[in-house]
Amino acid sequence: MGLASFRGGIHPYDGKELSKDKLVKEVLPKGELVYPLSQHIGAPAKPIVGVGDRVLAGQIIGEAQGFISANVVASVSGTVKAIEKRLVVSGNKETVIVVENDGLYETVPAIGQQRDYTKLSKEEIRNIVKEAGLVGMGGAGFPTHVKITPKDDSKIEYVIVNGAECEPYLTSDYRMMLEETEKIIKGLKVELSLFENATGIIAVEDNKPEAIKKLQEFVQSEERIKLQVLKTKYPQGAERQLIYACTGRKINSSMLPADVGVVVNNIDTSISIYMAVCESTPLMRRIITVTGDAIKDPRNFNVKTGTNYRELVEEAGGFITKAEKIISGGPMMGLALFSLDVPVTKTSSALLCMTKDEVAKYEPTACIRCGRCVKACPCKLIPQKMYECANNFDNEGFVKLNGMECYECGCCTFVCPARLRLTQAFKQTRRSILDSKKK
The missing domain is CATH 3.40.50.11540 (NADH-ubiquinone oxidoreductase 51kDa subunit)
Known part of the structure; x- marks a missing residue:
C-alpha cells in the first residue's frame, strides 16, 4: 500500500490541528432559513412553493430543471416567508426561498424509513439520489x-x-x-x-x-x-x-x-x-469547519442547509478579536466574504476567520522569471506566460497556452516571490472566455 501522488503541488501550513480533534456538534438554526435555487452546477431549480405555504423538513421546495440540475429540499418545517433575490456566498444576489422556522422540525412521512439497496434496481437508486x-x-x-x-x-x-x-x-x-x-x-x-x-x-x-x-x-x-x-x-x-x-x-x-x-x-x-x-433522507445538512485564529472555539458543526453563517460564528464562541479576513471555504480556493449574512448551501465546507489578511499586506512586484510557478503547477502549465496574456487581454494567446486547463488551485500564487495575483488574473480571463463563448 504505497503512497500515491502527482507531479507539482505545494505544502502550505495546514492549520488542521485547530479543529481536527473535536467531535462534530449538531447546531439547530435560530433564525429564518434561506435556500438559494442554484446550489449546484447547471440550471437553477424552480420554486414549487409559494409565499405563505407551510413546508416540512425533507420536502422538495425547488424542482430541478433539466438533466443537469438538482432539487432543493427544506431542512426545517415552517412557513415560506419570501421568494426573492438575496446575497449568497459568491457575492451575487440570487433567487432564494426564505422559510420562517417554526422550531417543530416536522418531517415528510417517509423520512428515516429503512431501505435495502440490494433489492432496488439501478434506475430506482438513481431516481432516489436525484429526488x-x-x-x-x-x-x-x-x-x-x-x-x-x-x-x-x-x-x-x-x-x-x-x-x-x-x-x-x-x-x-x-x-x-x-x-x-x-x-x-x-x-x-x-x-x-x-x-x-x-x-x-x-x-x-x-x-x-x-x-x-x-x-x-x-x-x-x-x-x-x-x-x-x-x-x-x-x-x-x-x-x-x-x-x-x-x-x-x-x-x-x-x-x-x-x-x-x-x-x-x-x-x-x-x-x-x-x-x-x-x-430515505434527502440532503438537508452540511458538516462545516468553522476555524481560524480569530475564532474562539474552532470545530466542526452539523448544520441545516439554509442556516446563516453568522450563527456558525456564534456557535464557535464568537471572535477572539476582529477578523480581518473571512473566507467561505479554505484559504487556497475559498471565496472571501464581505458579509456573514449569507446562507449555508450544499457546497459549503468551511468558514475561515483570520485576524490578519496576509495577502493584502504584500504589493506585487515585477516577475523575475524564477520558474517556481511552473514547477508548482499540477496541470503542467506556464503561469508566467498565461499571466502576460491575461494582463494584455489576449484571450486567444491564453487559450493557446492551455490556460483553460487551469482550475484555479492557487499553487502558482502561493509560491510566487513577486506576489503576483496569478490565480485572480486567470479566474477573470477564464470567465471572460467562457462568457464570450456563451454569447
Missing part, C-alpha cells in the same frame, strides 16, 4: 445523479471516494471518516451496485493516520473496496490529480472522469448517498 437533491459536496456541486449515470455502466472500473481533504484548515471530512465510517463504506457499496465491473477506492492523505487505521479495519473484509494512501500535498484532492494518483489515468478539462472509467465522489457525498438510499 434527494444530492450534489458533489467537495466544492463543485455537480449533480450526483448525473455523475452516477454514465453512458455505459460496464465501462466504469473505479469508484473513488475522495478523502484527501488537502485544502488547509478543513477537517469536516476527517471527522466524518472517524465518526461515520460505516456510512461511508455503505454509501460506496451502494455506488458499486451500479457498476458491476468497478473496484471501490477510498483515497486518504497520509497526514490522517487515525482515519486510515479506522477505514482499514472496515475495508479489510470487503472484496471490492481498497484503501489508497496518498502523499500529503496540495492539491492532492483535485479530481484530475486524485484520478492520476489512484489509477494512473489522465483527464483534461474537456473530459469527465467517466471517460477514463472512473466515478469520483467526496466523503460526505458518499454518506449522503447512503442516507438517501438506505435511510
Whole structure:
C-alpha cells in the first residue's frame, strides 16, 4: 500500500490541528432559513412553493430543471416567508426561498424509513439520489445523479471516494471518516451496485493516520473496496490529480472522469448517498469547519442547509478579536466574504476567520522569471506566460497556452516571490472566455 501522488503541488501550513480533534456538534438554526435555487452546477431549480405555504423538513421546495440540475429540499418545517433575490456566498444576489422556522422540525412521512439497496434496481437508486437533491459536496456541486449515470455502466472500473481533504484548515471530512465510517463504506457499496465491473477506492492523505487505521479495519473484509494512501500535498484532492494518483489515468478539462472509467465522489457525498438510499433522507445538512485564529472555539458543526453563517460564528464562541479576513471555504480556493449574512448551501465546507489578511499586506512586484510557478503547477502549465496574456487581454494567446486547463488551485500564487495575483488574473480571463463563448 504505497503512497500515491502527482507531479507539482505545494505544502502550505495546514492549520488542521485547530479543529481536527473535536467531535462534530449538531447546531439547530435560530433564525429564518434561506435556500438559494442554484446550489449546484447547471440550471437553477424552480420554486414549487409559494409565499405563505407551510413546508416540512425533507420536502422538495425547488424542482430541478433539466438533466443537469438538482432539487432543493427544506431542512426545517415552517412557513415560506419570501421568494426573492438575496446575497449568497459568491457575492451575487440570487433567487432564494426564505422559510420562517417554526422550531417543530416536522418531517415528510417517509423520512428515516429503512431501505435495502440490494433489492432496488439501478434506475430506482438513481431516481432516489436525484429526488434527494444530492450534489458533489467537495466544492463543485455537480449533480450526483448525473455523475452516477454514465453512458455505459460496464465501462466504469473505479469508484473513488475522495478523502484527501488537502485544502488547509478543513477537517469536516476527517471527522466524518472517524465518526461515520460505516456510512461511508455503505454509501460506496451502494455506488458499486451500479457498476458491476468497478473496484471501490477510498483515497486518504497520509497526514490522517487515525482515519486510515479506522477505514482499514472496515475495508479489510470487503472484496471490492481498497484503501489508497496518498502523499500529503496540495492539491492532492483535485479530481484530475486524485484520478492520476489512484489509477494512473489522465483527464483534461474537456473530459469527465467517466471517460477514463472512473466515478469520483467526496466523503460526505458518499454518506449522503447512503442516507438517501438506505435511510430515505434527502440532503438537508452540511458538516462545516468553522476555524481560524480569530475564532474562539474552532470545530466542526452539523448544520441545516439554509442556516446563516453568522450563527456558525456564534456557535464557535464568537471572535477572539476582529477578523480581518473571512473566507467561505479554505484559504487556497475559498471565496472571501464581505458579509456573514449569507446562507449555508450544499457546497459549503468551511468558514475561515483570520485576524490578519496576509495577502493584502504584500504589493506585487515585477516577475523575475524564477520558474517556481511552473514547477508548482499540477496541470503542467506556464503561469508566467498565461499571466502576460491575461494582463494584455489576449484571450486567444491564453487559450493557446492551455490556460483553460487551469482550475484555479492557487499553487502558482502561493509560491510566487513577486506576489503576483496569478490565480485572480486567470479566474477573470477564464470567465471572460467562457462568457464570450456563451454569447
